[in-house]
Amino acid sequence: MRSIYPVFAVLLLFATTSPLLADSPIRPGDRIAVVGNTFADQLRIHGYLETLLLQRTAERPVSIRNLGWGGDMLTARDRPTNFPSEAETLRQHQTDVIIACFGMGESFAGEGGLENFEADVAAWISSHRGRSYNGNSDVRLILVSPIACEDHGSLTPKRDARNDDLQSYSNAMREVARESDVLFVDLFETSRYLMDESLGPNLTINGVHLNEYGYWAISHTFANQLFPDQDVLEPWRIRLDVGDLSASASGVSVSSVSADEKGIRFDVKEDTFPRLPPPVDSPLPPQLEFRRDTLAVENLSPGTYELTVDGAFVVSATATEWAKGVAIDSTPAHRDALSVRAAVNDKNLQFTYSWKALNQVHIVGERRSSPSGKALPAEVIRFREIADQRDLVLSKALKRSTRRWRLARVEDE
Numbered sequence: 001m002r003s004i005y006p007v008f009a010v011l012l013l014f015a016t017t018s019p020l021l022a023d024s025p026i027r028p029g030d031r032i033a034v035v036g037n038t039f040a041d042q043l044r045i046h047g048y049l050e051t052l053l054l055q056r057t058a059e060r061p062v063s064i065r066n067l068g069w070g071g072d073m074l075t076a077r078d079r080p081t082n083f084p085s086e087a088e089t090l091r092q093h094q095t096d097v098i099i100a101c102f103g104m105g106e107s108f109a110g111e112g113g114l115e116n117f118e119a120d121v122a123a124w125i126s127s128h129r130g131r132s133y134n135g136n137s138d139v140r141l142i143l144v145s146p147i148a149c150e151d152h153g154s155l156t157p158k159r160d161a162r163n164d165d166l167q168s169y170s171n172a173m174r175e176v177a178r179e180s181d182v183l184f185v186d187l188f189e190t191s192r193y194l195m196d197e198s199l200g201p202n203l204t205i206n207g208v209h210l211n212e213y214g215y216w217a218i219s220h221t222f223a224n225q226l227f228p229d230q231d232v233l234e235p236w237r238i239r240l241d242v243g244d245l246s247a248s249a250s251g252v253s254v255s256s257v258s259a260d261e262k263g264i265r266f267d268v269k270e271d272t273f274p275r276l277p278p279p280v281d282s283p284l285p286p287q288l289e290f291r292r293d294t295l296a297v298e299n300l301s302p303g304t305y306e307l308t309v310d311g312a313f314v315v316s317a318t319a320t321e322w323a324k325g326v327a328i329d330s331t332p333a334h335r336d337a338l339s340v341r342a343a344v345n346d347k348n349l350q351f352t353y354s355w356k357a358l359n360q361v362h363i364v365g366e367r368r369s370s371p372s373g374k375a376l377p378a379e380v381i382r383f384r385e386i387a388d389q390r391d392l393v394l395s396k397a398l399k400r401s402t403r404r405w406r407l408a409r410v411e412d413e
Contacts, residue, residue, distance in 0.1 A: 024227045025140035025183050026053070028060035031094050033067055035086070036101030038209055039147065040068030044348040046212055047341040048219035048276060054340065055273040056227060058398040063391045065093045065351055073105040074120040087133070089355065095133040097140045099226075100124065104146035104208065107162075107169040114172055121176040129180075142226065143177045144185045145170035147218065148192035149207050156207035163192060185225040191218055197285035212279045217288055220275075235275045236293035236328070240264060243299040251293070263305055263408040264297070270400035274337050277329035289327075293334070296325035297407060304410045309333075310403045316410060332403065340397050347390035354383035 026032065032053075034040050043049055044066035054061050067089060069077065077086075090098070102124075106117045125141060133139050146169065149162040156162070170188040177184035194217055195203055203214030210218060224232050236251035242264055247254040253269040275293050278284060284292075295307065300319035307314040309331045317326045328334075 023229045025097055025142055026057075026062065026226055027096070028057045028062070030057075030062045030096040031134065032062050032064045032097045032099060033090055033093055033095045034064065034099045034101070035067045035072075036099075036144070037068065037072045037104050037146075038070040039104065040072075040099075040101035040144075041066065041070050042210065043068065043215065044352065045345060046215040046219075047344040047348070048216050049222055050344045050348075051276060051337065051341040052219055052223040052233075053226070054344070054394060054398060055337075056223065056230075056233070058273070061395045061398070063093075065089070065095075065355075065387075066348055067355070068101065069356075071105065072102070074102050074117075074124050076105070084355075087131075090133040090139075091135075093133070094135065095139060096137070097142065098128060099142045099144060101144040102146075103166070103169045103173055107146060107165045110165055111168065114168055117169060118172045118176055121173055122180065125176070125180050125182060142183045142185060143173055144222075145173055145188045147187050147204075147210065148189075148195055150191075150195040150202060150204045152202070152204070152207040159207065162207075183226075183228075185222060187218060187222060190221045194218075194285060194288070197287075199283055200285040200288065201280055201282050216276065216279055220291060233272065233275075235291055236272070238268070238294070238328075239296045239298070239325075240266065241298045263300070263406065265404065265406050267402055268309075268405050269402040270333055273398065273400065274331065274333045275329060276337055276341065277327075277334055292327040293329050293331075294325040295322070295328045295407075297322040299323075300407075301409070305407050306410050308406045308408070322407070333401065336399070340394065343390065343394055343397060347387055347394060350383050350390060351387040354380050354387060 034043060050064050053064065067086065069079075102121070103117070106113060106120070109117070121143070125143075128139055128141055131139050146166050148166055149156060149159050151159050166188055170186060174184045174186065176182075191203065191214075194200075201213050203210055203217060205211050234250055236249070238247070238249045238252060238254060240247050240254070240257065242259055245257045245259060245264075247257050247266065249268075251270075251272045253271055255267045255269070257264060257266040259265075275291060277292070278288070283289075297305075300322055302319050304316055304318050305322055306316040307326075307328065312332055314328055314331050315326060
């Protein structure tokens with residue numbers, strides 16, 4: 001079992017990349033729409049960002065609809081014949097906030113396209129500014145930069161030049177956001193920083209499109225930048241000393257610490273929600289390893305110790321490893337968080353069936369008058385209803401508990 005080392009210096013950029021506004025446009029109970037390119041579209045099938053946003057707003061959870069479309073750019077957003085307009089979908093969702101992810105496709109125009117890109121970003125903001133999709137107040141806007149290009153050898157022969165362009169387009173978006181008083185989220189710098197780390201798996205499948213691990217890694221800083229006026233959600237940090245039964249913690253509260261000949265017992269009250277565990281078993285870069293929930297226990301007698309929570313096995317490690325700190329992201333609370341993420345992905349799938357079904361030709365196209373085409377609109381409405389029902393389930397799925405933890409020595413066979 002690998003130990004966790006506090007590497008504060010390398011965390012600085014990852015934890016404190018700051019957006020332009022002091023206050024978050026996102027409020028509890030908001031209805032949020034995500035628009036943009038492939039990066040935006042794939043957020044819906046990984047669910048990390050949405051789960052983190054639900055944790056942030058657990059008392060009054062947000063509701064999210066992903067309208068991302070692979071290959072979308074600000075001025076090139078092709079749709080099938082008679083496809084519902086974006087404005088219509090935004091009104092249907094009673095949208096309070098739009099999170100817009102653009103700049104990747106546009107950046108292939110290079111330096112020569114920057115001026116047009118700035119104008120297109122400003123025009124996009126103007127097209128939504130003052131619009132009331134929820135029927136009560138002006139929609140709030142958030143701009144999100146493209147990610148960096150990752151080194152994939154022969155697949156990315158012009159990586160440095162691509163990153164020069166991506167940085168220029170990110171900077172241009174930042175400037176337009178500043179002038180328009182719109183929140184800007186910088187994912188370029190954070191992603192490039194992580195991509196340049198020698199330790200850890202690749203974040204992308206081809207240098208451009210994030211894999212599941214990439215979405216897990218990027219979603220943490222994404223969520224933190226969406227709430228610049230709130231504290232960064234820190235991981236659970238629990239430290240115990242068997243010698244004097246003292247305890248300190250952040251993110252949770254520890255009480256009722258007791259010891260016996262095998263180890264210690266203690267109660268943990270979950271003040272915050274757990275961090276989502278990484279979807280890989282391989283070593284992580286220090287700044288991502290440090291984001292995991294950890295338990296450190298000092299002055300254990302030599303041997304191997306097993307952690308259980310409410311009787312369920314979590315992890316085992318040596319006394320030396322426990323003294324340094326061990327990742328504990330498979331407790332029942334973490335499993336509950338993964339269940340919420342699975343429910344998020346299912347809700348998003350139901351909405352996709354209602355909004356971007358594969359058989360569009362039968363719904364809005366040339367075959368909508370056929371017998372099968374006439375039957376499909378009712379199915380689309382039903383899928384939308386299911387997505388709404390899933391939202392209600394999600395609004396009640398996030399719970400914090402007090403659980404009994406036990407760290408006991410494993411007897412040698």
